[in-house]
Amino acid sequence: MIKTMAKKAKASWDGFSLKPRRQMPEGLWIKCPGCEKLLFKKAVTDNQDICPECNYHFRIGAADRIKYLVDEGSFEQYLTQMVTTDPLNFHFRGTTYKERAKASEKVSAGKEAILVGKAFIKGRPVMLAVMDFNYLGGSMGAVVGEKLCVAIEKAIVESLPLVVVSSTGGARMHEGVVSLAQMAKTSAALAKLDDHGGLFISVLTDPTTGGVTASFAMLGDVIIAEPGALIGFAGARTIYETIKVELPKGFQRAEFLLEHGFVDMIVHRKELRSEIARLIDYCGKNQT
Amino acid sequence: MAHKKVNIGKGDYLAFEDTIADIDSQISELTRLSSVKGIDYSAEIQKLQRRQVAEFGRIYSNLTAWQTVQVARHPKRPLLGEYLNLMVKDFRQLHGDRCFGDDAAIVCGTGHIGREKVLIVGQNKGRDTKEKIKCNFGCPNPEGYRKALAKMKFAEKFNIPVVTLIDTPGAYPGIGAEERGQAQAIAVNLMEMSRLRVPIICIVIGEGGSGGALGIGVGDKMAILEYAYYSVISPEGCAAILWRDGTKAQEAAEALKLTSKELHRLGIADAIIAEPLGGAHRNTHDAVYNVEQYIIRTLRELKRMSIDNLLEDRYKKLRAIGTASTMMLPLDDTEKKIEIAASKIIEAGQIKPISTTPVEV
Numbered sequence: 001m002i003k004t005m006a007k008k009a010k011a012s013w014d015g016f017s018l019k020p021r022r023q024m025p026e027g028l029w030i031k032c033p034g035c036e037k038l039l040f041k042k043a044v045t046d047n048q049d050i051c052p053e054c055n056y057h058f059r060i061g062a063a064d065r066i067k068y069l070v071d072e073g074s075f076e077q078y079l080t081q082m083v084t085t086d087p088l089n090f091h092f093r094g095t096t097y098k099e100r101a102k103a104s105e106k107v108s109a110g111k112e113a114i115l116v117g118k119a120f121i122k123g124r125p126v127m128l129a130v131m132d133f134n135y136l137g138g139s140m141g142a143v144v145g146e147k148l149c150v151a152i153e154k155a156i157v158e159s160l161p162l163v164v165v166s167s168t169g170g171a172r173m174h175e176g177v178v179s180l181a182q183m184a185k186t187s188a189a190l191a192k193l194d195d196h197g198g199l200f201i202s203v204l205t206d207p208t209t210g211g212v213t214a215s216f217a218m219l220g221d222v223i224i225a226e227p228g229a230l231i232g233f234a235g236a237r238t239i240y241e242t243i244k245v246e247l248p249k250g251f252q253r254a255e256f257l258l259e260h261g262f263v264d265m266i267v268h269r270k271e272l273r274s275e276i277a278r279l280i281d282y283c284g285k286n287q288t
Numbered sequence: 289m290a291h292k293k294v295n296i297g298k299g300d301y302l303a304f305e306d307t308i309a310d311i312d313s314q315i316s317e318l319t320r321l322s323s324v325k326g327i328d329y330s331a332e333i334q335k336l337q338r339r340q341v342a343e344f345g346r347i348y349s350n351l352t353a354w355q356t357v358q359v360a361r362h363p364k365r366p367l368l369g370e371y372l373n374l375m376v377k378d379f380r381q382l383h384g385d386r387c388f389g390d391d392a393a394i395v396c397g398t399g400h401i402g403r404e405k406v407l408i409v410g411q412n413k414g415r416d417t418k419e420k421i422k423c424n425f426g427c428p429n430p431e432g433y434r435k436a437l438a439k440m441k442f443a444e445k446f447n448i449p450v451v452t453l454i455d456t457p458g459a460y461p462g463i464g465a466e467e468r469g470q471a472q473a474i475a476v477n478l479m480e481m482s483r484l485r486v487p488i489i490c491i492v493i494g495e496g497g498s499g500g501a502l503g504i505g506v507g508d509k510m511a512i513l514e515y516a517y518y519s520v521i522s523p524e525g526c527a528a529i530l531w532r533d534g535t536k537a538q539e540a541a542e543a544l545k546l547t548s549k550e551l552h553r554l555g556i557a558d559a560i561i562a563e564p565l566g567g568a569h570r571n572t573h574d575a576v577y578n579v580e581q582y583i584i585r586t587l588r589e590l591k592r593m594s595i596d597n598l599l600e601d602r603y604k605k606l607r608a609i610g611t612a613s614t615m616m617l618p619l620d621d622t623e624k625k626i627e628i629a630a631s632k633i634i635e636a637g638q639i640k641p642i643s644t645t646p647v648e649v
Contacts, residue, residue, distance in 0.1 A: 079616075087554060087613040088545045092530045111617070142610030149607060171498075171520050173530060176544045177556050180498060180520040181609040184506045187475060188482035188606040195483070211520070213471035214459075214499045219479055233471035233499070234461030238525070242461050252466060262469050 032056050034228075048269050057226050057269055059206050062132035063109035065165055069273060070119040070128065077117035079150060080110060084143050090174040097174035101136060108135035112143045113168070116151040118160070122277035124286050127155035129164045133207070138168035140212050141175040145182030148216065152189040161199040161285040163276060166217040170210015183215035190219050199285045201276055204231050204254070204263065218262070222279055224272070225254035225263040300569075302358050304347060308566070311340040344566045351515065353541040356548075357523060359515040360494050364569040366576060368395055368410040368453055371493065374573065375401055375580040376408055382439050388468060391432030392423035393456070394504065396439040401451065402584035404591075407443035409436045409504050410453035413494070426495075427460035430473035433503045437477050440484055449487040449590065451583055452504040457522065459500030474503040481506035482606060487590035487598060489583060491561070492516045493568075496546075508602050509586050510556065512548045513575070514563040518556070519546035555609060559586075 030041050034056025044051060048068045049058040060068075066075050083101075090097040105111060113135040119128040129151045131138045148164070155162040171179040193200055202220025204213075207230035214233055217223075225231060232252035240247060250256050257263045267275045280286050301309040315336050318329040351359065359365070372379050376399035383390045396409050412419075413426030436452075443450050459470055481488060481504075488507030496505070496518030512518055521529075523541035528534040551557040561578050568575035590598060 081617040081619065082614050083617055085613050085615050087610075088543065090543055092539070092543055093532075142613035145610050146614045173521050173526050173544070175610075175613065176520050176546065176554075177518055177551060178554060178610050178613055180502055180518075181556055181606075183475075183499065183502055184478050184482065185606050185609055187478035188506070188603055191479045191483045192603070194479070211499055214474040214503075215478055216475070218469075218472040218475040232466055233459065233474075234466065239461045239463065239466070243463065245463070247463065251463070260467050260469065262472055 050269055055227065055268070057206065057228055059133060059167070061107075061109055061134045062115050062130045062167075065130050065167075065205070066109075066115065066119070066128075068269065069130075069165070069276075070121055071123065074120040075115075075117050075128065076119070077110075077115055078154075079116060079147050082143050082147060083111050084141055084175065086174075087142065087178050088174070088176050090176070100174070104135045108132045110135070112147065113138045113140070113172075114144045114147050116147045118154075118158075121163070121273055121280075124277050124280045125160055126276075126280070127151050127158070127160045127162045129162070131165060131167045131212075133167040133169075136172060136174075138166075138212075139170060139172035139174075139179070140168060140182050140186075141172035141179045142182065144172075145179075145185045148186050149189045152186070152193050155198055156193055156196050159198070159285075161201065161280050161283070162193060163201045163203065164216060164220075165203040165205060166208040166212055167205045168208055168210070168212040168217075170212055180211065183211050186216040187219060190216055194221075199280065199283045201279055203272065203276075205229050207231070209233065209235060209252075221283075222265075223263045224265055224267050224275065225257060226269060226272075227254060227266055229254040231257050231263070300362070300364055302355070302362070304351075304355050304358075307343050308340060308347070311336050311343065315340075341565065348515075348566060351547075352538075353517075353544070353547050353550075354523065354538040356515050357517050357541050357546070359567045359569075360517050362567065362569045365494055366568050366572045367415060367494070368412040368455060369415065370572050371410065371453055371576055371579065372397075372399075372408065374576040375583075376406075377401075379408070382442075383435075385431040385435035385438055387434055388431045391429050391435060393426055393428040393460075394432035394436050396436055398448075401580060401587070404584070404587050405448050406583075406587070407439060407448050407450045408453065409439065409450060411456040411501075411504070413455055413457075424460055426456045427458060428456065428500060428503070429460050429462070429465050430468040430470045433459075433470075433473040433477050436504050437480055440481065440488075444484050444486050447486060449489070449587055450484070450507070452488065452490045452507065454490060454492045454496050454501045454505050454518075455494035456497045456500045457495050458497035459503060474499050477503045478506055482602065483599060485595050485599065487587065488602075489586050489590070491579060491582070492518050492557075493579065497522060506606065508590055508598060508605075509558045511559040511561050511582055511586075512551055512557045513561050513568060513579070514548050515567050516548060517541075517546040518551055519544050555612075 028041050029038050032039055032051040034051055035054035037053050049060045086097050109132050114129055114131050116129040129148050200221050202217050202223045204225040208217050209232050230252055254266050258266055315333055318333050322329045379397050379399040381397040395412050411426050412423045414420035414423045440450050489509045490505045490507040492512040494516050498521055523537040524534050526540040527536040548560045552560055561582050564571035564574040
């Protein structure tokens with residue numbers, strides 16, 4: 001009986017998994033996980049990967065994110081060739097970290113889990129960092145920490161507002177405590193930005209969990225979340241296994257965080273551009 | 289509370305300490321016989337003790353990562369309470385985060401170490417069941433981190449250095465913890481500790497469990513006890529995710545490179561604090577003494593620096609971690625061709641150069 005209860009509890013979780021959801025299978029038609037309607041794939045991609053029926057926000061990679069967010073062709077990327085040296089020489093189950101990283105590259109937008117660079121959003125120059133969940137679950141290792149720090153420092157030097165779009169499972173286990181230290185490193189760099197009066201807009205998208213949430217993602221002057229995004233510290237499975245209590249509905253969703261006071265606003269993907277532009281203007285950080 | 293030596297009972301030997309347990313039982317058997325029969329076995333006992341010391345040296349100089357984790361989690365390992373009792377004079381606890389409550393997993397208070405005034409922030413796992421439950425087995429809730437920050441701000445105001453003693457399996461993963469913003473509480477601590485205007489010394493005394501440890505673990509100096517560990521995730525957690533099998537924790541521990549030696553090599557730990565023969569749990573006094581001496585020495589060193597230099601060094605240190613673990617790949621062939629073509633066009637004066645190539649989206 002207990003077993004069946006546990007099964008029921010498991011079934012009632014709404015998407016705790018950090019694995020990429022089946023979002024864009026091959027073919028012309030896809031099923032929306034929100035309203036379970038069958039949708040014409042092109043209708044969804046033309047709609048910024050949002051379900052036209054129920055406004056479900058599909059999980060998207062960094063390339064799509066940049067396409068939807070910045071002025072067309074305005075993204076000038078830095079440090080595209082930066083990769084990890086695999087500090088721990090990590091290998092597991094007959095494979096290695098390097099092999100996994102190589103395999104990830106095929107589906108990701110860049111050579112690492114974050115793209116940084118200068119871009120324009122509605123004509124306003126920003127320093128932009130976009131995490132890519134397609135690359136090893138968007139996890140933060142030495143390269144992510146380093147690239148983000150470079151972006152933060154450039155934002156300080158050039159007095160640009162910083163926009164970071166998070167989409168991540170957390171710290172990268174394959175780099176052990178080096179990846180853990182990136183939490184401190186990025187937070188320290190953000191403290192510098194803060195001391196210089198720089199504006200930092202943190203955008204939390206599906207999913208933002210673990211060490212990234214517990215560092216830079218939660219340090220924005222303004223924190224914006226996408227509707228329905230999974231945002232939290234511990235994974236739902238870990239919590240369930242620790243306390244063995246069924247998790248409340250909508251637990252760790254953007255709306256849950258808004259209710260508990262940890263995000264400033266939830267913004268629809270299509271309005272993200274104008275919302276960020278408005279914030280930049282409001283804070284007097286518009287240089288053009 | 290402050291015993292000079294912790295008596296290790298039969299069940300307290302770790303799995304790899306068979307030979308030591310053997311020698312111990314032989315010694316106690318001989319002592320028993322000598323008192324019962326009145327025969328002098330002291331020469332034999334001495335011989336056994338010498339063998340045991342050699343055996344300790346042999347085992348403990350070659351601990352595997354997983355064995356280190358076992359030592360760090362030993363039920364008799366000195367906890368925060370012992371450190372406070374033995375090395376902090378005039379300790380007064382400061383409670384509460386002024387927002388929600390008081391978390392017993394993080395203990396803050398004023399006191400003196402050596403001749404220096406310090407603010408202590410430490411994580412407590414609890415010795416007996418009652419205490420363990422009270423302090424949540426050393427897993428802090430958000431109010432614990434907020435309390436720590438509030439007390440550190442207090443120390444900053446009165447120019448008192450901060451010493452943090454880290455010993456936690458990790459920040460608590462619970463519904464309440466998420467509702468009250470575990471991630472946000474840790475994040476704010478990282479940011480504020482990186483610019484706190486007093487010296488901060490962080491010491492891992494037992495388990496350094498991920499973000500839960502880092503939440504009070506940002507400072508000028510980071511030291512780790514010889515058989516403590518510090519990791520991004522528990523070996524069990526890593527095994528469950530990467531090996532898809534929680535029982536492969538042993539392999540995961542090796543792969544995670546979480547021992548003091550590795551951390552020092554990676555530049556995470558500035559110093560390794562030696563433990564007594566056979567681990568801190570075999571001689572609490574000596575273990576605490578070594579930590580105390582490290583703190584006194586390091587405080588003296590840090591207090592000599594001006595606060596601005598200190599902060600600059602702290603930032604440089606944090607900023608540098610992991611930089612050496614990155615490298616720039618040379619551009620691959622197609623990219624090179626494009627670069628060359630572009631440079632030719634630029635040379636021909638057809639277009640202006642741009643600093644970086646925009647990504648294709």
